[in-house]
Amino acid sequence: MSKFNNKKKGELPAVNTASLPDIVFMLLFFMVATVMRDNELKIKNELPAANQVEKLDKKDLVMYIYIGKPNDGFRDQFGEEARIQLNDKFAEVGDVPAFIYSERESKREELIPFLTTALKVDKDASMGVVGDVKQELRKANALKINYTTRIGDISLNSN
Amino acid sequence: MKLENLREAAIKFLDNGGGVGEDKCNYCRGAANPKSSDNPDKAIISLKNERETTYATYISVQNELVAAYIFLRNRRSEELFGDSYTQMQKNYKDVNWSGSKAKLKEQITQLKLEYPQKLSEVK
Numbered sequence: 009m010s011k012f013n014n015k016k017k018g019e020l021p022a023v024n025t026a027s028l029p030d031i032v033f034m035l036l037f038f039m040v041a042t043v044m045r046d047n048e049l050k051i052k053n054e055l056p057a058a059n060q061v062e063k064l065d066k067k068d069l070v071m072y073i074y075i076g077k078p079n080d081g082f083r084d085q086f087g088e089e090a091r092i093q094l095n096d097k098f099a100e101v102g103d104v105p106a107f108i109y110s111e112r113e114s115k116r117e118e119l120i121p122f123l124t125t126a127l128k129v130d131k132d133a134s135m136g137v138v139g140d141v142k143q144e145l146r147k148a149n150a151l152k153i154n155y156t157t158r159i160g161d162i163s164l165n166s167n
Numbered sequence: 168m169k170l171e172n173l174r175e176a177a178i179k180f181l182d183n184g185g186g187v188g189e190d191k192c193n194y195c196r197g198a199a200n201p202k203s204s205d206n207p208d209k210a211i212i213s214l215k216n217e218r219e220t221t222y223a224t225y226i227s228v229q230n231e232l233v234a235a236y237i238f239l240r241n242r243r244s245e246e247l248f249g250d251s252y253t254q255m256q257k258n259y260k261d262v263n264w265s266g267s268k269a270k271l272k273e274q275i276t277q278l279k280l281e282y283p284q285k286l287s288e289v290k
Contacts (some may be wrong), residue, residue, distance in 0.1 A: 056222060056223040056226040056227070057226075058226055058227070058229070058230040059230065059234075060230050060233040060234045060237060062256075065260065073186040075222075129222045130222065130242065131222055131223035131226070132221055132222070132223065133221070133222045134218055134219050134220065134221060134222070135216045135217070135218060135219075135222060135225050136218030136219065136222070138225070139216075139218070140220055142270070143290075155226060155229070157226055161229070162170070162226070162227040162230050165224070165226065165227050166223070166225035
């Protein structure tokens with residue numbers, strides 16, 4: 009009967025690790041993609057300086073609208089004029105209310121009155137487009153707005 | 168007018184206190200010029216900008232105007248409560264500050280009423 013007993017007794021076979029690299033790479037790419045999605049700006053966004061400023065305390069209740077001239081890679085498609093960026097896409101002035109509504113939808117209902125819109129506008133952008141955005145915000149009843157600046161003397165603003 | 172002079176001009180206008188009778192402002196220290204504002208509550212600053220104005224200019228102007236209001240509120244606050252408006256706001260936001268927040272809130276509201284920020288923008 010020794011023929012049937014030559015298997016080692018009581019030892020578990022080693023786990024097959026052949027697919028481990030696949031899993032590691034999948035996780036890695038997932039993380040890289042998630043991080044890059046958040047902070048990819050397609051426009052020039054050099055904020056103007058101001059010193060009479062207040063800190064916003066509830067960062068999770070802020071919606072960001074970026075305005076500035078398109079970066080090099082996008083200039084052919086979107087031109088030289090200042091454009092609006094919502095999340096990670098270029099947008100038209102008319103898209104602003106829809107953006108506000110969708111942001112509101114993603115927040116808890118009792119927090120909606122505290123939502124603030126932060127305008128991150130490049131210092132060389134013209135007031136025309138900023139005025140248009142403000143007009144749209146008024147239509148969407150997003151009346152709490154904030155102009156994001158960096159802290160510094162206003163003399164830094166003149167070129 | 169140059170941007171450097173805007174803050175002072177705004178303070179002069181807001182703090183003018185040219186009103187008489189009901190409109191009299193008894194905490195203003197301005198020149199009481201009858202051609203300027205009656206009292207801070209009636210002093211409205213209207214902003215008008217061209218479409219081509221750069222955002223940096225707009226922010227600079229806003230900065231100077233806000234500075235004018237803060238200056239006046241600070242001065243009034245020192246007079247009434249012996250502490251600056253800026254410091255009081257800091258205390259109000261500080262979770263570790265030991266004092267009556269309700270009272271502080273009341274004082275801040277009073278200062279805001281005495282020098283209300285009335286900026287209007289013309290399209």
